[in-house]
Amino acid sequence: MRAVLTAAALLLAVSGCAVPAPAPVDISAKSAAIADRFQTELQAQLQAALTASGPVGAIGVCQQAAPAIAANLSEESGAEVRRIALKERNPAALAEGELRKRLEQLAAAPLDASGKPAAVQWTSGSGRDARAHYLRAIPMKAQPCAACHGTSIAPEVRAKLAELYPLDKASGFKPGDLRGAIVISWPLERH
Template structure:
């Protein structure tokens, strides 16, 4: 599990806290837990994609990613009690599209997808509904030259393009350059209501 330094964590919470003095604030523990969940998802998916690329190249990876990514997200959600999903301004899967405030937050992340140390940027906030509250963490997914460019870059080979079109006829997730925001992992951690065990 990759942890962030306490000083960086304090600055992060201060800079990304929801506006308003009485708004609930993200806790250090919730941020750390969300980072660990995002790391676990990334590790499991990269392992499956790496094997798929070795065993059949990018066209095989597209098929594996289409099935493995949602299955891994569902598995980790069940294991942790959190809700994990991927979102994007230019989604491959229509279920990853964002609207409203979530889209605005993702656009802000796209403007600065990495932190001062070059790590994927985070956005943390707490949404309170009555006595219950949910802690949200959005962590940037950064476009990398390899292996991401084969399926998400600016020069997609015809067989790869055909495989994408077959599975995702409304795909918007190509044309990215290294370092750009490709999407984000959104982790929701329910907070217990007062008195709840």
């Protein structure tokens, strides 16, 4: 009996069926919801700051609010949530390696067939390092983005940006360009 069981277990192990395959994880809906919240919360704070103190004052709010919202959403969801760019303002937003390649694909077509920001998904790593990634385009808009990312930024805004971000590359964008993207990375294994 024991021998039969062992043989059966061996057969299962050899055929790769001993461990049930993990159910495919669909991260798109929950990632899209997080991306929506990020955008909504940040734009509300940005708009309030723009109304209260104009673009120069709003720069500081953006600098504080964006990382704080990303940190909150990361903590709440268990995913890593952040913004990245090909031409970045915050040096921490620089996209490298695989992320950069995917971002270049989005830059070629920032909107999907229905006119919404395009999104891509992929997985990387294996075992403990396995992660599922969701990347959604943040297209440039005329309002209110151009004041701080556009082709003709007011001198006082330019000066404040240069003070806070001496290596800033995130100006000169036109409406419809890819300004950046939000990336949400989920661990595929729980520990």
